[in-house]
Amino acid sequence: MKGEVAILGAAARVGASVAADLESEVRSVVLDSLASSKLDLDDIDAVVTVASDTLDGVMVPIRAEVAGAFGKMPLNIPSSAGHALAAAVVLLESGQARHVLLAGWGAASKLAHHDSRSIQADPFHDRPAGAVPAQVAALQASELLDEFPDLPPHGITFADGAVALVLGSSEGHDAAVRIADAGTSSRGYYPEDDKVDPLRWVNEAMAKWRQQPAKPQVAVSGPGRTAEARAATAFTDATPSGPALLPSGSEAWFGPATALFQAFQLHQQLSRTGGEGVLIDMAGPMGQHVTCVRLAGGAA
């Protein structure tokens, strides 16, 4: 692939509750993202999806046609938007695909009535002690607030959402927002080193970047507002009330694909203003599967 990987088009629909017609929302964002990239579905040769079978109630890889995947090379990565975005990048850079459609969705508003995620914990040690993602995240937030009392209180709002990004080579797309770098860092369900500070993981994920960003726009998605704010302190201008921090994932969390909405927001912002952006996706009960992506370019 010549050039760098770039986001050629993007679309998103995130709301309090659209679960009744989520398939239509997914199709809408796919078509809108294609339109904004000036490509057709025929130009797409790989479709990467991020969605949870449990939230959908249907096995996602068998219903990827909802994202236009019929006849395409599929890749289903339900673990996180960051993993899926990084996967899309390497599909392009390795030559497995020329244009990738990355689609993610989730109807997490149903979790507001009954949080079924209690089945996510180890059944031998954790579940008998009452471990559920909400509790694990609250414990992490409590520890962070003890040490950093200026962080915002913990909280997360469930929503429904669908996002689609079209990715391809930046060649011929001078104003496209490029994916300049990506890095990961992860820990076990309970971090092996007993340290729950997400800032540590974010710094690890960015450690091998070819270039550290200067004054980027920052968008974070994580297990709650406290952890997100802490992660964002990796960038001094990214304070909760500052202009550098875009609305975070916990304000409208719709499952593992949530950070695609943060990617969409960064794309929109950088397309208008240029400059650099950083996407921080922290997936898991404590956000312990971290992907950081540096974006650059857009309008001069």
Place this chain on the structure above:
Amino acid sequence: MTVPCVLGVAQFPMRTRLPDYTYADLLGRIAYQAVEDSGVDPGDLDGLILSLPPTTTLGVDEAQYWGLAHLPGSRHVLGRVHAAAASGLQAFRLACAWVSAGRARRVLVVGADLADEVANLAGALGQLHDPFTERQVVRNAITSAAVQASAYMAAHKVTSLELASVVVKNRGNGVRNQYAQLRQAVTGQEVADSPLLSWPIRRLDCAPRSSGAAAILVGAEGTGRGGRRTVRAAGFGAFAGARMIGSRMVPGAQSYLDGADLAAAAAQAYAVAGIRDPRTEIGCAELYAAFGIIELLSIEALGLCPKGEAARRIADGEFHADAALPVNPSGGATCGNPLASTGLIRVIEATLQLWGEAGEKQVELRQPTVLVTAIAGAFQSHEVGVLAA
């Protein structure tokens, strides 16, 4: 671009039950075995990918956070891949993309299954089907394969006994596979006499329910231990199929019955790998087939023999372990089918053949190229890979 190669492999003996292990135990064991096989230091990995289809059998949702602590590469989890029974091959393809792109030097792909922790798979597989139009009839994996078998028999005038030839071949191969769950040969008559599940599919046509584990370390050429032939991923193809299988069984659009979608995926893989005539350029194939009919359709769709002839050719000795182009010399999924691991096991068996380390299963490779496949759902989505030495 870096050429992705297989540096190390490991697989766990397949059994119905593995009561002495938790999912986390299996992951840990198999991960370290694969890394040890590669000769690479476990601290020298920069990526971990999980092959992890529906986890209802484990009783843990989003199990990608369970059991990862201290696994090689676990400081850089690159994702969980879920493509039903195709997860392993799709995860391997992703690992190869990471290495090929130069963004990771060594990526471990690991999968583990405990299949007997629920009473039956109805709940696990129930999410495969449309809740409004398919759950009202018994459209499941067995009946879906039976529908294919009926159409095949009618189209090509094949008898049940001829259809059974593929199972006889695989079960005979499984005797020589130390990892296989089923290691007893069967005759065509025994297959034909086994309980009828859904005409014409009989019990011995079906893969068993299996627990197991498998892992593959992918890396750049020359970064593993010396002394082995370099086995590289030469090409991949994939085709996401239709959810409603009925849309693909009508005249003019019957890939569900004739494998046209699989043929399209194979064409991609062949083009990348530079294969023009698979019949003469492929040395061996490890094809995913949870039912005998799937293997027959696959052999034909992959261009290894003309349509309608696979069953009779197998009955005549073609595609057996001592033939010019052996198919499933490991016994295939017929002899063991742990869902997270099965796609990885196809790659592992292919690699062992190319390394000359397949032991009693070793075939004489006419060409140093092995074809692997994996399927998601009921012959719906297809992954194809070509490995070459």
Place this chain on the structure above:
Amino acid sequence: MNKTTAGHDAESGDFNFVEGEWEVHQRYVPSRALVEFFGGLKRKEILGSPVEGTGRIIVPPQDFCELSYRPTGPLVPVGPGGTIRSFTIVHSRFANGPPPPVTMVFVQFDGADTASPGYLQGTALQPGTELELIGARCRAVFVDAPQGDWRDFWFELETEV
């Protein structure tokens, strides 16, 4: 509700298993096209979706074509006759199925470009003649009071095979 309780083996007293349950309530919402289709079933009609720009008719109906990704238009009648494209005779008792043996068929309704699953009733197949079902003509037969559910109809052969 999800619950997990620890257990001990009654004989040995060793801790060796954990009981658990996994319940995730789902409320599936049908598409616009399916709602209309189920309305048609109540009237003993079979309806299909025409795909914009292609002339392809899909049964069961969908709001968009999974193959071309194009939207579909107002539903049109298909059937009730059709052709059996394939079948199986189910001999096992599955969780969501009727007592065996039961014949499941995939029928392409007249006017449709897809095949749909259902049960064949009223036919006693002689061993050795099963394959004659493929290509056989059949028609949908409705229950007396359809509820707007896929189980409102079954298939019967137009002539014996």
